[in-house]
């Protein structure tokens with residue numbers, strides 16, 4: 495049976511890419527779109543005619559999706575998730591910048607309303623591997639910093655990927671990472687998450703990139719991933735839709751869990 499999919503943030507850079515990917519997926523039916531900037535009617539997306547509205551509830555009632563894919567803004571996610579949950583609709587959430595409190599509420603919604611929710615800060619396979627390799631290296635190398643580089647329109651910093659990477663790296667260790675002891679002069683060193691300094695670069699020409707650099711005596715190890723176009727995220731998004739459509743009651747954080755890492 496075809497999985498019915500609606501897209502929240504449909505007019506955004508990622509929303510438009512998801513619309514194309516879902517429309518081309520043989521086992522999915524694109525039902526509708528939602529976006530704060532949407533007109534109240536149908537729109538053509540590269541030849542795909544789609545009902546679109548600014549009202550998420552209207553989108554759900556009218557188009558009856560099984561799954562909503564959300565690439566919008568962190569502040570919009572709670573309302574979208576509550577509305578979808580009450581309608582019994584599962585969610586795939588790629589939006590970053592979600593607080594621990596919002597994540598905890600999303601987990602509760604899965605049990606309260608028997609829906610499935612996947613939240614993943616990065617749907618690119620290479621990025622998931624980069625995070626897994628960083629997790630492994632973190633067990634052996636005591637110094638590490640992260641540089642994440644994104645396009646200039648990104649709303650949040652640091653990236654969700656960088657924060658999740660730092661968390662995975664620290665969780666793999668028994669002791670905190672080492673850091674310079676004598677930075678007594680002017681300090682401009684990014685911001686530490688889980689003991690790992692994260693440096694954020696925002697420039698036109700970039701899409702989504704991250705380098706994790708480890709150091710120890712006489713050597714460094716760099717693990718780098720580059721998304722050079724947004725279609726890099728689409729196989730991961732479609733996998734998450736397929737999986738969550740059959741996993742009611744489950745809350746899944748990270749594409750790694752769906753890839754069996």
Ligand SMILES: NC(=O)c1ccc[n+]([C@@H]2O[C@H](COP(=O)([O-])OP(=O)(O)OC[C@H]3O[C@@H](n4cnc5c(N)ncnc54)[C@H](O)[C@@H]3O)[C@@H](O)[C@H]2O)c1
Nearest residue numbers: 503505506507508529530565566570588589590615616617
């Ligand atoms: N998980 C991943 O793999 C991944 C990949 C790329 C981007 N992202 C994240 O996805 C999100 C969107 O990225 P983007 O580049 O598409 O951004 P974008 O600004 O191009 O698009 C966001 C869209 O959301 C809409 N929007 C804003 N507030 C809204 C609201 N209250 N209700 C409904 N719609 C609303 C905007 O009008 C816009 O069209 C960001 O959080 C970004 O970090 C995640």
Ligand SMILES: O=C(O)C1=N[C@H](C(=O)O)CCC1
Nearest residue numbers: 590615616648653654655702
């Ligand atoms: O384009 C963005 O914005 C991206 N955000 C994600 C993040 O914050 O980690 C990663 C992919 C691109």
